[in-house]
Each structure stands twice: as structure tokens, then as C-alpha cells.
Amino acid sequence: MSSEVTSRPGVRRIGLTTYLEQARWGVWDTRAALLPATYAAMVAAVGAFPVLLPPILPTDVAGAAAAAIAGIDGLVLTGGTDVAPDRYGASAHDETDAPRGERDAWELALLRAALDIDLPVLAVCRGAQLLNVATGGSLHQHLPEVLGSDVHRPAAGVFGAVTVAVEPGSRLATIVDEAPEVRCHHHQAIDRLGAGLTVTARAGDGTIEAVELAGHRFALGVQWHPEEAGDSRLFRALVDASR
Numbered sequence: 001m002s003s004e005v006t007s008r009p010g011v012r013r014i015g016l017t018t019y020l021e022q023a024r025w026g027v028w029d030t031r032a033a034l035l036p037a038t039y040a041a042m043v044a045a046v047g048a049f050p051v052l053l054p055p056i057l058p059t060d061v062a063g064a065a066a067a068a069i070a071g072i073d074g075l076v077l078t079g080g081t082d083v084a085p086d087r088y089g090a091s092a093h094d095e096t097d098a099p100r101g102e103r104d105a106w107e108l109a110l111l112r113a114a115l116d117i118d119l120p121v122l123a124v125c126r127g128a129q130l131l132n133v134a135t136g137g138s139l140h141q142h143l144p145e146v147l148g149s150d151v152h153r154p155a156a157g158v159f160g161a162v163t164v165a166v167e168p169g170s171r172l173a174t175i176v177d178e179a180p181e182v183r184c185h186h187h188q189a190i191d192r193l194g195a196g197l198t199v200t201a202r203a204g205d206g207t208i209e210a211v212e213l214a215g216h217r218f219a220l221g222v223q224w225h226p227e228e229a230g231d232s233r234l235f236r237a238l239v240d241a242s243r
Contacts, residue, residue, distance in 0.1 A: 004242070005008050011048060011049050012047075012048040012073040012074060012239050012242050012243070013046065013048070013049050013051050013071065013072045013073050013074075014043045014048045014049065014050055014051065014072060014073065014074045014075070014076060014235075014238065014239065014242075015051045015052075015053045015068065015069070015072040015074070015075045015076065015110070016035060016039050016040065016050050016051065016052055016053060016073075016076045016078055016118065017035075017036050017053050017066070017075075017076070017077050017078050017103075017106070017107050017110065017127070018033045018035040018052050018053065018054045018055065018074065018126065019033065019035060019057075019080050019081075019103070020032075020033055020036060020054060020055040020100065020102055020103055021034060023128055033052065033054030035052060035078060036227070036228075038132075038227040038228055038230075039076065039078055039124075039227050040052075041227070041231075042226070042227045042232050042235045043235055043239075045074070045162050045232045045235070046231070046232050046235050046236040046239050047072075047237075047239070048073075048239045051071070051072055053068055053072075053075075053106075053110060055100075055102040055103040055105075055106040055107070056102075056106060057105060057106065059101050061105060061106065061109045062109050062112075062113070063110070064118075065106070065109035065110045065112070065113040065140070066113045068110060068113070069113040069114050070111060071235050072177055073119070073120075073121070073226065073242040074117055074119060074120040074121070074122070074218075074238045074239060074241070074242040075110060075111070075114045075120070075121045075122070075128070076121075076122045076123075076124065076235075076238070077107055077110075077111060077122070077123040077124065077126070077127025077128075077130055077131065077221075078124055078125075078126070078127055079124050079125035079126045079127065079153055079185075079225060080100070080103065080125075080126045080127075081097040081098075081100050081103075081126070082096050082097040082099075082126070082139075082141070083104055083126065083129050083133055083139065083188075084099035084100070084101060084104050084132055085139075086099075087104060088133045088137065088139060089132050089138070090137040090138065090139075090141070092141075093141035093142050095141065095142040095187065096141050096142070096188075100164065104130075106120055107127075107130055108130065108133075108134055111123075111130065111131065111134050112134065112137075115213075115216060115219065118216055118217055119242075120217060120218035120219070120241040121213075121216075121218065121219045121220070121238075122218075122220055122221075122222075122234055122235065122238040122241045123220070123221035123222070124222060124224075124225060124226070124227070124235075125184075125185070125186055125222075125223055125225055126186075127221060128210070128221030128222055128223050129188060129189070129190060129213060129221075130225075131194070131211065131219070131221045132190045132193065132194045132197060132211065132221070133157065133194070134194065135194025135195050135196055135197055136194045136195050137190060137191070137192050137194030137195075137197065138155075138190075138191045138192040139188050139189065139190060139191050139211055140188055140189050140190070140191045141188055142188065143186070143187050143188065143189055143207065143232070144187065146189075147205050147207070148201075149205065150187075151184075151205070152184045152185075152187065152189070152203070152207065152223075153185050153186055153187045157185075158185070159183040159184060159185045159225065159228060160183070160184045160185065161181055161182075161183065161184075162182055162183075162184045162203050162204075162209070162224070163179055163180070163181045163182075163203070164179065164180060164181075164182055164201045164202060164203050164209040164210070164224070165178070165179055165201060165202055165203075165204070165205060166178050166179065166200060166201045166210070167199070167200045167201065169197075170200035170210075170212060171198045171199070171200070171218070171220060171243070172201060172210050172212065172220060172222075173200070174237075175233050175234060175237045176233055176234070182209070182222075182224035182225075182229065183224055183225050183226075183228045184209075184223065184224045184225070184227070184228045184239060185225065186223060189207050189208055189223060190208040190211065190223075192202075193208075193211070194211075196210065196213050196214045196215060197211045197212065197213055197214075198212050198213075198214060199228070200212050200220075201222070208223065209222065209223045209224060210222045210223065214239075217241055218237070218238060218241035218242075220234070220237075222234065222235070228242065
């Protein structure tokens with residue numbers, strides 16, 4: 001982040017949720033709050049300042065989340081491991097990741113606090129799934145069993161190229177192309193749609209690739225990873241909505 005960006009008056013602060021995982025660097029091997037640098041790079045590229053919001057579970061999680069949200073102008077729910085199935089009343093599939101209870105609880109609290117004050121929210125991949133779960137929806141836990149294809153996650157650490165059809169007239173359609181090719185890495189996806197959500201993009205196989213939440217100035221979830229494609233348009237739209 002350049003001093004020019006951080007010193008400009010009116011620079012927007014965009015919160016980014018993080019992983020909490022065992023990690024190694026230098027001589028250390030310990031739990032760490034971490035996030036791919038591409039997210040912060042996209043926020044900086046549109047002239048905003050990234051603020052990392054690591055998973056914390058104080059006694060008053062809701063109060064801590066509200067305090068965190070009060071200090072930022074927009075929220076990005078980032079990608080990561082699967083949302084725990086008990087959050088939407090399901091038993092875990094054999095292919096579902098081990099639960100990250102701290103992260104789920106923290107991000108759900110952040111999301112609710114953001115929506116309560118109509119703070120702009122961009123939800124990416126896992127974030128889009130969390131947005132659906134938070135509004136009462138459910139998830140397909142292993143897409144290859146549903147689709148008979150692993151196109152959305154060809155291999156571990158490999159992004160799939162998927163063309164999505166964007167709903168004309170949607171908020172998303174004003175930001176991206178009507179049929180963009182996007183980078184995906186997910187084996188889960190939205191199943192039952194949450195209350196108030198509208199599907200605004202699908203893949204050719206019918207997989208829900210984007211949703212928008214009615215009644216909010218900007219609450220948009222995409223199943224793909226714009227930050228990995230160097231596509232700053234959704235981040236710019238989030239920052240614009242925060243002004």
C-alpha cells in the first residue's frame with residue numbers, strides 16, 4: 001500500500017476476512033491469520049485501504065463484530081474452507097472440509113452487523129455460500145456428485161475456467177460482461193436459495209454463480225474469484241457503493 005493511497009482524504013477502508021490455519025514461514029510453524037495477497041492487491045488497486053479482520057471469538061462476538069464493522073466502509077467475505085454443514089441443518093458429506101467453527105461464527109457475525117447498517121458487502125466463493133446460509137439457504141456439499149463433472153475445481157490448487165450467464169438488468173450486469181469467463185475453485189455451491197436472495201448468474205450446467213440480496217445498497221455474492229484473474233471491477237463497485 002503506497003503512502004499516496006493511505007494519506008489521501010476520503011480513502012475507503014475495506015475489511016477482508018481471513019483464514020485461521022496452521023502455517024509455516026521462516027523458523028515458525030504455528031496458527032496464523034492469513035489471506036492470499038491478491039485480495040489486498042485488488043482493494044489497493046481501486047484506491048482503497050485493506051483492513052484484515054481475522055477470526056476472533058471474544059465473549060461478545062456480536063459486539064466485537066459491530067465494532068469492527070463500525071471501523072470500515074465495506075466488507076469482503078473471502079474464499080476458504082467449507083461452511084460447516086450444521087449451520088444449515090445438514091450432516092457432513094465425506095468430501096466436506098473439517099469445520100472451522102471460529103471462522104464461521106466470526107464471519108456470520110460480521111455479515112449480520114454489516115447488513116444491519118447497510119454496509120456494502122462483496123462475498124467471494126465461500127463468502128457467497130456463507131451469505132446464502134446466513135439468509136436461511138443450504139449448500140450442495142459436493143458438486144461432482146450433482147453434476148458428474150469437476151469443472152468448477154479441476155484439481156487441488158487449480159482454477160477452472162467457467163463461462164457464466166449474467167441476468168440482464170441485475171446489479172451484477174452493470175459491473176461485468178453478460179457472459180464472462182471466470183476463475184472458479186469450489187466443490188460446493190448454493191442449493192436452496194436464502195430468503196431475499198436473487199440468482200443473478202449461472203454456469204452452463206445450472207450451478208448458481210452469483211446472488212444479490214434485495215433491500216441493500218450493495219450485497220452481492222459471486223462463486224468465482226475475481227481477485228485471481230486480476231479483475232478489479234467488483235472491488236471498484238464495492239468501493240463506489242461505500243461512498
